[in-house]
Amino acid sequence: MDELLKILQANALESREHIAQMLELPLDQINQRIAEYEKQGVIRGYQAILNEDELGLEKVTAVIEVKVTPQREGGFDTIAQRISRFPEVRSAHLMSGTYDLLLFVEGRTLREVAGFVSERLSPLEGVLSTSTHFMLKTYKQFGVLMQSEGADERLTITP
Amino acid sequence: MSGSPSLRNRLSTTVRDLPRSGIRDFFDIVSTMKDVISLGIGEPDFDTPWHVRESTVFALERGATHYTSNLGYLELRRALAAYVRKVFGAEYNPDDEILVTVGVSEALDLALRALLNPGDEVLYHEPCYVSYRATIVLARGVPLPVESRAQNGFRLTRAMLEAKATPRTKVLMLNFPNNPTGAVMDRGDLEEIAAFAVERDLIVITDEIYGELTYDRPHTSIASLPGLRDRTIFLHGFSKAWAMTGFRLGYACGPAELVEAMMKIHQYTMLCASSLSQKAALEALSRPETDIGEMVEEYRRRRNFIATALAAMGLECHRPLGAFYAFPSVAKFGLSSRDFALKLLGQEKVAVVPGTAFGNCGEGFIRCAYATSMDQLKEAMVRLGRFVEGLGRSRGPAH
Numbered sequence: 001m002d003e004l005l006k007i008l009q010a011n012a013l014e015s016r017e018h019i020a021q022m023l024e025l026p027l028d029q030i031n032q033r034i035a036e037y038e039k040q041g042v043i044r045g046y047q048a049i050l051n052e053d054e055l056g057l058e059k060v061t062a063v064i065e066v067k068v069t070p071q072r073e074g075g076f077d078t079i080a081q082r083i084s085r086f087p088e089v090r091s092a093h094l095m096s097g098t099y100d101l102l103l104f105v106e107g108r109t110l111r112e113v114a115g116f117v118s119e120r121l122s123p124l125e126g127v128l129s130t131s132t133h134f135m136l137k138t139y140k141q142f143g144v145l146m147q148s149e150g151a152d153e154r155l156t157i158t159p
Numbered sequence: 160m161s162g163s164p165s166l167r168n169r170l171s172t173t174v175r176d177l178p179r180s181g182i183r184d185f186f187d188i189v190s191t192m193k194d195v196i197s198l199g200i201g202e203p204d205f206d207t208p209w210h211v212r213e214s215t216v217f218a219l220e221r222g223a224t225h226y227t228s229n230l231g232y233l234e235l236r237r238a239l240a241a242y243v244r245k246v247f248g249a250e251y252n253p254d255d256e257i258l259v260t261v262g263v264s265e266a267l268d269l270a271l272r273a274l275l276n277p278g279d280e281v282l283y284h285e286p287c288y289v290s291y292r293a294t295i296v297l298a299r300g301v302p303l304p305v306e307s308r309a310q311n312g313f314r315l316t317r318a319m320l321e322a323k324a325t326p327r328t329k330v331l332m333l334n335f336p337n338n339p340t341g342a343v344m345d346r347g348d349l350e351e352i353a354a355f356a357v358e359r360d361l362i363v364i365t366d367e368i369y370g371e372l373t374y375d376r377p378h379t380s381i382a383s384l385p386g387l388r389d390r391t392i393f394l395h396g397f398s399k400a401w402a403m404t405g406f407r408l409g410y411a412c413g414p415a416e417l418v419e420a421m422m423k424i425h426q427y428t429m430l431c432a433s434s435l436s437q438k439a440a441l442e443a444l445s446r447p448e449t450d451i452g453e454m455v456e457e458y459r460r461r462r463n464f465i466a467t468a469l470a471a472m473g474l475e476c477h478r479p480l481g482a483f484y485a486f487p488s489v490a491k492f493g494l495s496s497r498d499f500a501l502k503l504l505g506q507e508k509v510a511v512v513p514g515t516a517f518g519n520c521g522e523g524f525i526r527c528a529y530a531t532s533m534d535q536l537k538e539a540m541v542r543l544g545r546f547v548e549g550l551g552r553s554r555g556p557a558h
Contacts, residue, residue: 021468024467091469149206156197156200159180159289
């Protein structure tokens with residue numbers, strides 16, 4: 001992957017000037033390439049990674065395995081895209097194995113998520129079955145540990 | 160100095176006359192202060208790769224807690240032979256040409272003690288790692304430092320060695336990529352040195368602990384050059400490339416006669432390297448490209464940043480090509496390296512190591528390690544820039 005993207009993926013707030021220094025490239029070129037990536041839709045947005053467990057929010061996340069029937073035209077894409085458009089669905093992936101789609105669905109309460117599954121998701125044409133698991137705690141997300149690592153234990157001066 | 164003078168008189172004169180490491184002295188000052196950003200740390204800020212740590216725990220559970228063969232686990236030596244062949248281009252027989260040691264420091268000590276008779280001379284280059292001179296002296300050898308220079312990218316030339324060598328010179332010690340200068344030697348540079356070693360029938364000890372950490376060109380090992388393998392002791396370890404300093408695991412590769420001699424000292428003094436560290440090393444060798452690749456990329460970005468930042472504040476610095484050190488000159492401010500470092504520490508709370516800790520010819524330079532997070536590095540460069548600007552102003556045009 002382009003090193004520029006790696007840097008942004010690790011920290012989207014990295015200043016353009018600093019990126020230019022790290023890659024030993026002119027600032028103009030960095031700006032231009034980022035603009036291109038945004039235009040092409042390779043970069044689809046910039047978000048903060050939150051440790052939501054710390055916020056004490058009234059919120060429930062469910063991980064839902066869904067079996068679907070692929071459609072004659074469009075295969076899995078048509079049904080997957082239809083499901084993905086619900087704002088409750090935070091992420092959706094096509095999987096290999098015993099089920100087809102893996103969804104991360106958010107709601108304020110257990111009842112709300114259950115309602116989404118029974119009233120919106122299950123009745124969709126092509127959805128054969130669902131299996132819902134409620135998430136209890138997040139340890140790591142997007143490659144970031146949710147628990148802070150210990151302080152630097154190195155001696156302050158070493159040979 | 161505290162302590163009884165009579166006890167001091169009973170110390171070995173060699174040890175008594177050995178100076179304390181300049182780095183130790185500086186550490187004592189820095190450790191009394193709070194909130195210091197340290198560019199003085201000669202070890203990676205990365206964590207040891209998790210698979211290595213996890214498998215060390217597993218090895219402990221499984222009971223790998225006994226003595227190992229003096230040379231080290233055979234399985235590990237086999238993996239080392241394969242790694243050294245692939246990465247450094249030199250062939251060693253795992254049965255009798257590889258010795259696993261407690262860090263490269265032990266390996267270096269063993270090599271010198273195995274080779275030197277009292278009075279034998281060892282050619283080495285300064286500025287260099289803090290232990291070289293002391294290790295030579297403790298092995299009853301005579302240190303012959305060759306001064307490498309910034310104008311020459313801190314590389315060695317044949318002429319520099321010729322000017323110092325005498326008929327009593329027995330060993331040539333090399334360390335590239337270099338701590339503290341970040342210098343590397345290309346194949347052509349090494350060929351010149353290799354020819355000299357062959358001509359003078361020198362044994363070469365090459366400390367290539369930073370061998371994986373080069374940023375512009377791949378590393379060449381002198382042990383891989385034609386005719387050099389059989390007169391070379393190649394030293395390497397896991398501290399830098401795998402961020403495993405605390406595991407204390409190194410190794411020496413060389414002709415069987417030399418490894419056997421080193422093993423004799425090792426078996427009487429150390430017996431074997433830690434069994435757990437050896438298991439960890441074996442795991443580390445299972446996927447070196449992934450582990451090291453990402454760290455090298457990050458070090459390269461930091462190197463680029465620090466080189467740009469030093470240049471922007473007007474500090475002359477040869478381009479660091481390997482290891483994780485920049486070694487800029489501060490001579491123009493008219494302060495000694497030590498005074499510069501002390502003043503910087505006092506005013507801006509940034510710790511660097513005075514060049515003199517690495518030999519007298521390090522005067523006029525400071526070592527800035529970039530094995531620290533980018534955030535810290537950025538802040539350190541802001542502070543160093545402010546400090547340097549202040550010094551420039553206070554000197555004024557009258558000077």
